Amino acid sequence: MQEQERRKFFRIDHQVSIELKTISAEEIAKNPTPVQFEVSPYFLLLSQLQDLDTEGDHLLRKIAEKDANTAAFLQLMHRKIDTIAKAVAVNGIELEQILSQEINLSEGGMMFEYPDTFEMDQHLAIKLIFPETCIGLLLYAKVCRLIPMPNGHYKVGIEFIRMPESCRVLLARQVMLLQSQQRRRERLSTEQSDD
Structure with a gap:
């Protein structure tokens, strides 16, 4: 992926749990x-449920156009399932x-x-978990940047490869959610400092 193409994506700094392995x-x-x-079995549960949500969003909008009460009830059931799934996922992800x-x-x-270096273009398997939502992703990537640091570690830049569309949508959704949370915190902080 060209540098210019990579830069068009929204970016966010965030704390995540990550595990990676070099692969061929x-x-x-x-x-x-x-x-x-x-x-x-719970690792991908919330990711799979969000995939189903994406598929069902269009249908729910159509239902809402015809019957607001049915749509409201279905949204309530959705929140109930989501709450149960999060409780199960939290216990299942270590x-x-x-x-x-x-x-x-x-x-x-x-x-x-x-702490260690990689070779440029080295392929990686990545296990990524967003702790606050318990959403887990399994991704492939390729090393595209290595920057030595004064502490002996490396800044490693990777590009995701062969990512299924459902994974890409889920990741984009997470990034946008985290960005909006960050903006909300910054706005509240600014408002409090103005008082």
């Missing part, structure tokens, strides 16, 4: 999604086993600090 291009060719990680750190994220890739 052959492993990517064999499996549409990473299989290198142990994941509980975040303490995964490195948690600040990353710079967009739907096209991310940059993070890492």
Whole structure:
């Protein structure tokens, strides 16, 4: 992906849990999604439910046009299922086993600090979890940037590759949600300092 194309994505700095493994291009060719990680049955639960939400949004809008009460009831059921799914997912995802750190994220890739170096164009399998929403993603990526740091670590820039459209939409949604939360915090902070 060209530098100019990568820059068109919204970017956000955020704390996430991340696990990664170096892999070969052959492993990517064999499996549409990473299989290198142990994941509980609950790991992708919220991601799958959000995929279903995306599919159902259009239908819910059509129902709302014809019957507001039915649409309101369906939205209530949606919130109920979402609450139950989050409770189940929180118990099923063990975040303490995964490195948690600040990353710079967009739907096209991310940059993070890492204690070891990689080769340029090295392929990676990535397990990414957003702790506040418990949304987990399994992604493939390629190293496209390495910057040595004074502490001996490296700033690693990666580009997501072979990402399913449902994953891309979910990631874009997370980035936009985090951006709006950040803007809201900044606005509140500004309002409080003005008082």
